[in-house]
Amino acid sequence: MLTVWAIATVFLLNAQEKFYTEPVKIPVLLSGNFGELRGNHFHMGIDIKTEGRVGVPIHATAAGYISRISIAPAGFGNALYITHLNGTTSVYAHLLKFRKDIETYIRSLQYEKESFAIDWELPAGKFPVEKGEMIAQGGNSGSSAGPHLHFEIRDTRTQDAINPLKYNLFNIKDQTPPRVYAVQLYPLGDQSHVAGSVKKKRYQTVAAHGKLHLAGNPVIPVHGQVGFAILSNDFFDESHNQCGIYSAQLTVDGKEVFSYQLDRVPFSKTRYLNSHIDYEGFVASQNRFQKLWRDRGNKLDIYESGRNRGILTIDDQETHEVEITVADFHGNHTRVQFRIKGNPLPLPEKKSPGNLVFRYDEDNSLKNDQVELDCPDGAFYEDFTFNYASLDKTAGFYSRKHCLHDDKVPIHTALKLRIKAEDLPERLQNKAIIVKTEPATNSKISQGGSYADGWVTTDIRTLGTFAVTVDTIAPRITPLSIRERNALTESSQIRFRISDDLSGIKSYVGKIDGQWALFEYDAKYSLLTYQIDPQRLELKKRHTLELTVTDQCNNQSVYEATFWK
Numbered sequence: 391m392l393t394v395w396a397i398a399t400v401f402l403l404n405a406q407e408k409f410y411t412e413p414v415k416i417p418v419l420l421s422g423n424f425g426e427l428r429g430n431h432f433h434m435g436i437d438i439k440t441e442g443r444v445g446v447p448i449h450a451t452a453a454g455y456i457s458r459i460s461i462a463p464a465g466f467g468n469a470l471y472i473t474h475l476n477g478t479t480s481v482y483a484h485l486l487k488f489r490k491d492i493e494t495y496i497r498s499l500q501y502e503k504e505s506f507a508i509d510w511e512l513p514a515g516k517f518p519v520e521k522g523e524m525i526a527q528g529g530n531s532g533s534s535a536g537p538h539l540h541f542e543i544r545d546t547r548t549q550d551a552i553n554p555l556k557y558n559l560f561n562i563k564d565q566t567p568p569r570v571y572a573v574q575l576y577p578l579g580d581q582s583h584v585a586g587s588v589k590k591k592r593y594q595t596v597a598a599h600g601k602l603h604l605a606g607n608p609v610i611p612v613h614g615q616v617g618f619a620i621l622s623n624d625f626f627d628e629s630h631n632q633c634g635i636y637s638a639q640l641t642v643d644g645k646e647v648f649s650y651q652l653d654r655v656p657f658s659k660t661r662y663l664n665s666h667i668d669y670e671g672f673v674a675s676q677n678r679f680q681k682l683w684r685d686r687g688n689k690l691d692i693y694e695s696g697r698n699r700g701i702l703t704i705d706d707q708e709t710h711e712v713e714i715t716v717a718d719f720h721g722n723h724t725r726v727q728f729r730i731k732g733n734p735l736p737l738p739e740k741k742s743p744g745n746l747v748f749r750y751d752e753d754n755s756l757k758n759d760q761v762e763l764d765c766p767d768g769a770f771y772e773d774f775t776f777n778y779a780s781l782d783k784t785a786g787f788y789s790r791k792h793c794l795h796d797d798k799v800p801i802h803t804a805l806k807l808r809i810k811a812e813d814l815p816e817r818l819q820n821k822a823i824i825v826k827t828e829p830a831t832n833s834k835i836s837q838g839g840s841y842a843d844g845w846v847t848t849d850i851r852t853l854g855t856f857a858v859t860v861d862t863i864a865p866r867i868t869p870l871s872i873r874e875r876n877a878l879t880e881s882s883q884i885r886f887r888i889s890d891d892l893s894g895i896k897s898y899v900g901k902i903d904g905q906w907a908l909f910e911y912d913a914k915y916s917l918l919t920y921q922i923d924p925q926r927l928e929l930k931k932r933h934t935l936e937l938t939v940t941d942q943c944n945n946q947s948v949y950e951a952t953f954w955k
Contacts, residue, residue, distance in 0.1 A: 409476060410451045410558040411522055413541050414438055418560045420626050421538055423719075424553040425652030426634030427667060427678045431660040432652070433634065434551035435481065435542030444486045444537045446528040451480045451541075456517035456525070459488070459496050460509040463911035466540065467532020472519060473546055478557075481542035486529025492517060497908070501926070504906045533914060550656045553636075555719045563627040567722035568635045570595050570602060572621040573714065574668070574679050575610060575730075578701055581737055582614030588737060590671075595726055602726045609709060611733035616702045619668055619679035620726075624718045636719045640682040640700065643710050648682045648700030650692045662690045664800035665771040673798045682714065687750040687771035687802070706732040746776045761792045762808040762845075769803045781829060781855070788814040788822065789846075789858035791829060797854040804849035807837070811846055811858050821860040821943045823893055824848045829855055836861070836893045838942060864945040865890040867937060875951040884920040886937060886949070893942035901936045902927065909937070922955060929955055 412418055422437030440446040450472055457479065458471035466483035470492070473479050487493055495517075500508055519525060530537045543554045554560070574592045575584040584591045593604040604610075618640055623632040639649040665688040668679040683700030684693050693700075704710070709731045717723035748754040750772050754765040760780065774795075781791035789809045809824055822841040825834040837856065839848035846858045870885040871878055878884065886909075888895060900909040900920060907926075909918045918937070927933070937949045 409474075410480075410543075411449070412558075412560050413449055413451045413480070413482060413539060414440065414446060414528070415449065416441060416446060418562050419629050420562060420633065421536075421629065421631040422540075423624070423626075423633040424551070424555065425636065425655070427663060427680070430664060432655050432663050434655060434657065434660065435483075435540050436554050438539040438541055439629070440528040440537050440539055442537060444527065444529045446537075446539075447524050448482055448485065448526040448528050448539060450519040450521060450523045450525050451543075452476075453521045454480075454519060455514045456492065456512055456519060457514070458509070458511050459492070461496065461500070462507050462509075462532060463913040464533045467534060468526075468529065469532075470526055472525075473514075477546050478552070479544045479546045479549075481540075481544060482526060483540035483542075484529055484531050484534040484538060486527040486531065488526045489524060492525070500908055501906070506908060506911055531912065545654075548656065550654055551660075552654050553652060553719065556653060559720075562720075564718060564720040565722060566625045566627055566718075567724045568622055568624040568716045568718055570620055570622045570714070570716055570724055570726050572679075573604060573726060573728070574619045574621070574671075575612065576617040576619065576668075577612075577614060578617050578683075579615035582612075582616060583733075583735055583737060584612050584616065585610055586735060590668075593728075602724060604726070604728045607728075609729045609731050611735075612704050612730045613732060613734045614704065616704060616730075617700070618682040618702075618712070618714065620682065620714060620716065621677055621679050622716050622724075624716075635680075635716045637717045638680065638682060639715045641713045641715075642702060646694070647696070647698075647702060648684075649694045652692060655690070655692070659690055661802055662688050662771075664802070666690065669800040670798040685750075685771035687768065704730065704732045705734075707734070708732055746778070747773060748776045749773050756794070760790055760810045761794075762806075763794060764806040766803055766805075769801055769805060771800060771802065774799055783812060783857075784832075786832070787827075787857045787859050788812055788818075791827060791855050791857045793855045795853045797852045799853055801851050801853065804851055805853075806847070807850050807856060808845045808847045809856065809858050811841065811844055814841075814858070814860075818860045818862070821862050821945075822846045822858055823861055823943065824850075824856055825859050825892075826850075826852070826854050826856055834859060834892060836942070838893070859892075861893040861941065861943040862945065863891060864947040865895060865939040865941050867939055867947050867949040869949065869951070872935075872951050872953060876953065878953045878955060882922055884922070884935070884953075886918040887916050888918055888939050889916050890941045893945075896940045896942045896944070898937065898939045900938075903933050927955065931955075 419439040426433035452474045454472045454474035457473040460469045468485040469483040528539045543552050572594050576590045577584050595602050596605045624635050637651040640647045665685045684695050714726045750770045756763040777795050779793040783790050788811050819841045824837045824839040837848045839846045866889050868887040871880040900907045909920045932954050935951045940946045
């Protein structure tokens with residue numbers, strides 16, 4: 391018997407399946423799905439395998455017009471957007487290259503703007519496309535970890551990402567249910583406990599008699615406010631890639647306490663993933679436990695949680711039946727069943743390690759004569775006691791090291807950080823930046839920054855230990871295609887590897903015979919590539935080449951050579 395949800399889904403798919411088609415003509419196998427948990431964001435589309443190779447033809451999923459083309463050294467890399475008449479936009483990312491006429495158009499624009507990176511909106515009549523029309527070739531550009539097509543469907547008006555499987559299942563085979571590896575219980579109140587402890591407790595799952603239980607089948611003693619979280623993944627048939635679950639539901643004694651379903655996520659809210667998961671646990675172990683309660687500062691619209699936000703209050707001594715159900719979009723589901731029992735215990739009073747409380751719904755700040763931290767309303771998801779300490783200045787730094795709590799508290803919006811510089815020579819003031827450092831290893835991760843009136847200022851997206859240092863070392867340029875600055879070792883391209891140890895690459899300019907040349911930048915490989923273009927380069931002569939690379943502190947390296955082509 392079909393559920394209401396299933397009937398609605400079938401109706402929607404029947405209504406839309408003739409509108410959209412598969413963007414590839416090979417079997418559609420997924421290596422990533424909508425809502426999958428990624429670094430600081432939900433995955434906003436589906437990743438379609440391209441048989442481990444680049445060059446697979448990519449086709450328009452429906453009729454419309456190309457409305458946007460973007461090229462970037464990271465992120466989506468080469469990406470193309472098609473606007474459709476039904477109010478949606480389809481997105482095709484990590485492409486190798488565009489169709490020849492599109493490629494010619496965007497190449498001319500790059501030369502006109504003298505920029506490899508382009509984000510360009512097109513009028514409706516420039517490139518109309520028909521359903522199934524070839525538009526590009528699949529690739530591995532941008533931040534892709536291997537050849538594939540990242541495919542999205544967005545609401546054109548809001549640009550919200552919508553689960554593509556709501557419109558078409560694209561002949562994806564899936565009879566594989568999600569897996570739940572572990573359940574974690576959290577004492578969330580001052581007098582709460584789980585199994586007599588004020589710390590969270592993890593329980594592995596085991597299968598028995600066709601059902602999933604907790605190892606040892608315990609009856610877990612709890613008291614006070616308690617939260618639950620799951621470690622879970624989904625899989626598709628004929629694929630070994632771990633993907634994300636579609637929905638989860640928590641019931642206690644047969645009544646729903648909390649649920650969520652991943653159908654639609656605005657890009658403006660995707661960073662709330664850091665509230666959706668146990669972020670502290672992720673930093674410590676790299677495991678993403680998905681919480682079955684909602685933080686007060688979490689503004690995602692995917693939840694049904696009632697007035698208690700999914701937090702269970704146990705103030706009796708009764709046994710309660712708990713069931714957690716996770717499902718994928720195709721309706722495959724897995725249930726975990728276990729019991730908890732109310733057990734009030736006298737607990738030691740919690741001692742706060744500090745007295746500066748940061749509120750999730752207020753502006754918060756820390757200010758003294760050495761450091762200033764401003765945190766806007768909404769920067770945090772819950773209240774917490776903020777800890778601060780100062781460490782002595784050490785060699786290589788131009789300030790004390792300021793321990794701003796730790797990096798286990800997730801940050802939603804950028805915080806403004808100012809640090810007072812000490813003994814910073816005037817000649818180095820324009821090279822000053824703030825770095826995040828690990829005192830035990832003295833490692834440095836640039837946070838950027840600018841110097842003014844004795845202070846260095848920047849925005850940060852994590853807490854931790856910070857200090858002022860300088861970057862005076864220019865980027866490195868390593869030729870891969872030129873020998874002894876006068877001979878090509880590759881016939882069709884000129885390649886360089888560029889890198890910077892601290893502040894990072896800011897810009898680069900390549901010129902051949904004094905004219906700007908299009909060097910394509912692949913940030914993940916630190917690789918610059920110029921494809922020799924007979925339309926723009928006069929052949930059978932010796933040419934001069936100049937490459938200038940600048941880092942974020944405006945240190946520059948210049949490489950000069952000649953070559954015959």
